[in-house]
Amino acid sequence: MNLDMWVTCFVASWIFSLSPGAGSVFSMTNGLNYGFKRGYFGVIGLVLGLWIVFLAVVVGLGAIIQASPLAFNILKWAGVAYLFYLGLDQWRSKGSPVKVKEEHGTPVSIMSLIAKGVALNVVNPKGYIFMLAVIPQFIEYSAPLTPQYLIIAMTFAFTDLVVMAGYTGLAAKALVYLKTEAHMSMLNKVFGALFMAAAMVLATFHQVHQVS
Template sequence: MSIETWLAFFVACWVISLSPGAGAIASMSSGLNYGFARGYWTALGLQIGLLLQITVVAAGVGALLATSALAFNLIKWFGVVYLLYLAWRQLRAQPVSMEQDVSVRPLGQPLALVFRGFLVNVSNPKALVFMLAVLPQFLDLSHPLLSQYVLMAITMVTVDAVVMAGYTGLASKVLRLLRSPKQQKTMNRVFAGLFAGAAGLLTLVRRAAA
């Protein structure tokens, strides 16, 4: 892969990562609920899911989703149900007393947050089919493909990790501004609505369109 091709891919990664989606919503939700240090575990889970998607595309298995309606729909509807579950959890989240030290807010278990982020990414077939369509365009077929996929995986994960850190950190700062239970309940409803909205958008995804 030439430096010019890599730079084009690097820019594309920023555009893709900065585009609001279920991953960004999940990162902000964790930052809001647990603060940056704890909430960033969700972003790490997102990166594991992203790595798995890239591996699937590199192995050629991603083509299955582009040709099999059953495989595509199974993953899609699992993603819809999981996003709705996250909306329900966010809606039921209890306000945190800001009169006390922020360390008293509920702590999410790191592995649970990692798994949450992982599921958000791997349950989005649109992202997988998108990568199946985009990644090969940056490949130089005259050179070994494995090393190019590894470079693209490192680039994409690094960029996405930085972007999700920004989303998580931004939401964690918002937490300090939410002093009253009413404000926190309103914010929880907003994020619940965002998760539900992401689920609704996912129901509109069609294999043919992808």
């Protein structure tokens, strides 16, 4: 993976991690109910779950690459189209205010928090579709694949650990910006625009890469 491709991957990973979703709500819930030190173990579970999804998708991609490089390139362009559609759909969505359930009582165990984080990502079918669209954008099939997979996995894990730390530690403050329909509509437009921009950048990057 060349530097330009990795920088694109790094920037995209921040957009994906920052976009409000199930992981951010889970992290804020844990932060409010258990505090940062204990709640952050849920983030570790999220990343472990992310790696499981990543591995499952990578195994499938490996089979596609071996079967047909053309099919892999078609998949890359389909991923660009999907990311643009995802951004457009998010831009048009008003969104619902985020609701976090505050619980009082005996703190949940660390292992339970980790397990919940793992399950949240592993059982979500949207995660597999999203990864299937994203991962091929940063893979050069003619180069060794394993190092590229490791770089992408570590990049996404790093940004997730940082972003979810923010959601966990600053849960109360973050919720202020996620509690009204107006706020969510604004955020959806921001991240929808970022997804569409990312898709267009990737399309341009592919064209330049193919020409070169």
